[in-house]
Amino acid sequence: MRPAGARGKQDGKPDWIRRPYPDGLARSIIPIMSVPTALAIRTFADHAEALAHCILRAGDAPRILAYDDTVGCPVEQSLAALEWTRVVGLLPDDDLLHAGRLTSETAAVVVERKTTGGKRWVFFGPRLDAAPVEQLDGELILDEPGVVGIAFGDRASALAHFLRATGGGGALLAQLGRRAPELRHLRRWLAPIVQELDVPRRLIAGWFAASAGGALFVGDEAGETTHRYIEVGIDS
DSSP, X not given: OOXXXXXXXXXXXXXXEEOOOOTTOOOOSSOOSSOOOEEEEEEEXXXXXXXXXXXXXXXXXXXXXXXXXXXXXXXXXXXXXXXHHHHTTSSOTTOEEEEEEEOSSOEEEEEEEEETTEEEEEEEEOOOSSSOOOTTTOEEEEEETTEEEEEESSHHHHHHHHHHHHTTTTEEXXXXXXXXXXXXXXXXXXXXXXXXXXXXXXXXXXXXXXSEEEEEEEEOSTTOOOEEEEEEEOOO
16 A cells, blocks of 8 residues: 555565455444555554654655644544534535644534635634624624634635634644545545554544545553554555
C-alpha cells in the first residue's frame, strides 16, 4: 500500500503488522465508501519519534494535529458524531475540517464550505456566555438551544472564535498541510482505524486522503505511555 503523497519504505520492517481484511468485510459501524484491503500498525515508546513518523507517512496528504499533542482528543464518540452530522446534513461530505473538538458533553467544529458566494468558514458549537459575535465578525446561520452556527469570511476569524469557545483543550486543528482533510475521507478511514485500537486511546494526529488514511494515538489509561500508529487503505 503506497498512498499518494506518502514516503518511505513500507515493506521489510519487522515492527510493521500488515494483513488484509477478510474478503468483502467492512469492519465499520458507519457506512464507508471503500473497504480497506491493507492495514499497518506500529507502536512507539517515544513521543517525538511517533509524531515524526505520522507526519512523514502523511506526505502531502491533508492532516489534523492535536492543539496539545500530549493530551489529544478522545475518539469514543467520534464515529457516531461523524455519521449523525452527515445524515442530518449538518456537515456534508465535501466540507473540509479545519478544527474539531468532541467531549462527552459538547462538540464544536470549523469547516470550510463552498457556497454560491465563495468559500466560507463555518463554526458550529456551543453558545458563548460572553458577548455575542458582532455582525462584522461573522454571520449567524444557525440558532438552536445550546448550539449556534456562525459563518466567517476568513479562516483566521473562524479559528479564533473556535478557540475562544473551546479553550483549545482536546481540540484538533488542520495544520502543516496545504489543505484541510475532507470529511468524506475522514469518515471513510477513521472507523476501521479506531477498530484496531488495543486499549482506550486519544487521537493526537491523523491524515486522510482518497486512497488511505493514518492516525496516531496516545494511551488514555494510567501507566499506558506507548503511542500507536494505525494506517489503512486500498492496496494498489
